[in-house]
Amino acid sequence: MMNYFKMAYRNLGRHRRRSVLSGLALAMGTALLLFIAAFFTGEMRSSMETTLRLNSGHIQVQDADYDPDKLSVAWEYLIENPEQAAAQIEALDQVQAATPRLFASGIVSALDESIGIQIMGIVPESSANDPYRDGIMSGEFLTADDREGIVIGLPLAESLGLKVGDSINLLVNTAEGNVDEQKFIVRGIFSTGTSAYDKGIVFLPLAKAQAFSGAGNHASMIFVLLKDREQADVVAAAIQGEGYQVKTWTELNELLVLVDDFSNAYLAIINLIVLGVTATVIVNTLLMSVFERTREIGILSAIGMKGRQIIALFLAEATLLGAGGIAVGSLIGWALSAYFSKVGVYFGDLGISNDMLLQDRIYTYLTWESAVNLIVTAFIITLLASLYPARLASRMEPVEALHGSN
Amino acid sequence: MEVAKLTDVTRVYKIGEVETRALNGVSVAINSGEFTSLVGPSGSGKTTLLQLIGCLDQPTSGKVIINGKETTNLNRNQRADLRKGTIGFVFQFFALIPTLTAYENVEMPLLLNGKTPAERKQRVMELLEAVDVAQRAHHRPDQLSGGQQQRIAVARALATNPKLILADEPTANLDTENGKQVMDIMKKLNKETGVTFVFATHDPRVISYAERVVTLQDGLIVKDSAQ
Numbered sequence: 001m002m003n004y005f006k007m008a009y010r011n012l013g014r015h016r017r018r019s020v021l022s023g024l025a026l027a028m029g030t031a032l033l034l035f036i037a038a039f040f041t042g043e044m045r046s047s048m049e050t051t052l053r054l055n056s057g058h059i060q061v062q063d064a065d066y067d068p069d070k071l072s073v074a075w076e077y078l079i080e081n082p083e084q085a086a087a088q089i090e091a092l093d094q095v096q097a098a099t100p101r102l103f104a105s106g107i108v109s110a111l112d113e114s115i116g117i118q119i120m121g122i123v124p125e126s127s128a129n130d131p132y133r134d135g136i137m138s139g140e141f142l143t144a145d146d147r148e149g150i151v152i153g154l155p156l157a158e159s160l161g162l163k164v165g166d167s168i169n170l171l172v173n174t175a176e177g178n179v180d181e182q183k184f185i186v187r188g189i190f191s192t193g194t195s196a197y198d199k200g201i202v203f204l205p206l207a208k209a210q211a212f213s214g215a216g217n218h219a220s221m222i223f224v225l226l227k228d229r230e231q232a233d234v235v236a237a238a239i240q241g242e243g244y245q246v247k248t249w250t251e252l253n254e255l256l257v258l259v260d261d262f263s264n265a266y267l268a269i270i271n272l273i274v275l276g277v278t279a280t281v282i283v284n285t286l287l288m289s290v291f292e293r294t295r296e297i298g299i300l301s302a303i304g305m306k307g308r309q310i311i312a313l314f315l316a317e318a319t320l321l322g323a324g325g326i327a328v329g330s331l332i333g334w335a336l337s338a339y340f341s342k343v344g345v346y347f348g349d350l351g352i353s354n355d356m357l358l359q360d361r362i363y364t365y366l367t368w369e370s371a372v373n374l375i376v377t378a379f380i381i382t383l384l385a386s387l388y389p390a391r392l393a394s395r396m397e398p399v400e401a402l403h404g405s406n
Numbered sequence: 407m408e409v410a411k412l413t414d415v416t417r418v419y420k421i422g423e424v425e426t427r428a429l430n431g432v433s434v435a436i437n438s439g440e441f442t443s444l445v446g447p448s449g450s451g452k453t454t455l456l457q458l459i460g461c462l463d464q465p466t467s468g469k470v471i472i473n474g475k476e477t478t479n480l481n482r483n484q485r486a487d488l489r490k491g492t493i494g495f496v497f498q499f500f501a502l503i504p505t506l507t508a509y510e511n512v513e514m515p516l517l518l519n520g521k522t523p524a525e526r527k528q529r530v531m532e533l534l535e536a537v538d539v540a541q542r543a544h545h546r547p548d549q550l551s552g553g554q555q556q557r558i559a560v561a562r563a564l565a566t567n568p569k570l571i572l573a574d575e576p577t578a579n580l581d582t583e584n585g586k587q588v589m590d591i592m593k594k595l596n597k598e599t600g601v602t603f604v605f606a607t608h609d610p611r612v613i614s615y616a617e618r619v620v621t622l623q624d625g626l627i628v629k630d631s632a633q
Contacts, residue, residue, distance in 0.1 A: 007505060007506070010505035010506075014504075014505065295499075295501070296503055296504070299497075299501045302462055302495050302501075303489070303494075303495065303514060303518065304486050304489045304490025304491075304518045304519070305486065306483045306486045307483060307486075308483075309518070397463070397482075398462040398463075399457050402462070
């Protein structure tokens, strides 16, 4: 076995430049695919985390008739005494936080500009609001008893030219189907790093939002975060109740789960295309090698080397070429992924809906599983590709091969 | 004892629509220990005959028996197996593997025969000394003269103690001195080990070494004489 590799190593050394270029093609392919895999994984991970953290949570408890698309604050669509229900849910072992939220549609106007937004009434002290509290860029977060304060997102503040302490007019669609208007003072400006989300939402304390919109002691939902999202079905089953609908994160994010599944299929197709191209380079290199060494193959055959041993010789060359190329490619791919996992790739506001939130900067995330899968696949494809030239060499008739070129 | 026996062997090559009859019903037997020369003009069928004896090619018709074994119906791998233990080759061009050293080239047939490292080392050094290139054992072919390369090819042909060594124009690419050295070594090995040599040539100085001369012309044996 060692002799095959010794011969293979020396044969590759005969045309060092060609071997290096072929190995490099494989290295670039592997590096590119590792980076793409890291990028896709990072993107989906970030999208899932961001969407769960900001928009859907792990579980939502809503009135049986609530329709999140309508943002209605009519009482028949809302949960009564939500703080009591939230406290009961939060008492469960698996639950990290459960908090009422009230959603209403509204319009923010400042100076001569107006923008349609979603008003979210929150219990400020709940840890479920940490992403907003931690994202405060200027000013401060809300307190439960604040009757005039509002917290807005950075993109909204920028587009309306607002800063902390400025006044804004807020219009809300009320429970009775009217419109009410009130002046608020900007207490804080936040950024979650997801412009698509930040530009379309403002926060009020729950009590103020209830009073302003006429929702009384009601909320649109109980927003639940779990310690482990895989426990969602178990917890959902435990909190089912008459007149409520309990939705888990997989039900709330069907689009995202679907895109996640599709992204794996896309990745597999991209892998096959890129590896197919690099495999062609390997086939080409080995074919040239076979044609250049026809006489040598004839000599080996004449002294008794069997077909399978000739195949083994060329497979050994492909193994060395593949191992070298894939090793270098893996290093480059890992280094690129590691770099962009720190600095991220800036995309800005991609304008994706709340069903699939993406941060403005996507951070690559390379998993061992995807790296190992890719490396093993690349290696197998390299070996499979080299079978054709190897078999071609093994099937040469010694007499014809001996008369071939050297 | 006959090492090789060919009976009514014909070999027809077909290139496109054109048929070339390289051998036309040749029968010949090579006995153990002979030092035989195949002579004749270019295109007379010398090389084709050597290739058939060496199981590198198969006849269009007729029988080829090597070391008592009928070879006509053997497949590629069975012929490779037969060559591995029974036949050694020396070619006109210095047919060494360019990436291997002299030592490794001679070692190759022993590796294919599954010899242990100790057996291989002993045999390779013994052979390199016999052909007088032991001091160049770790040089690659491009660092050796034509004569040295051809002597290494002879050593490789002898590595597995074959019954028969086939040499196609072994001195054609060598100067007189190197050609003489190679022939002297082949003759000496024939005498000392009893291995059978069959070589194709049209060099009169090479023919003079032969004990038996088989003359071919237009694919037929026209003369078979001892000298």
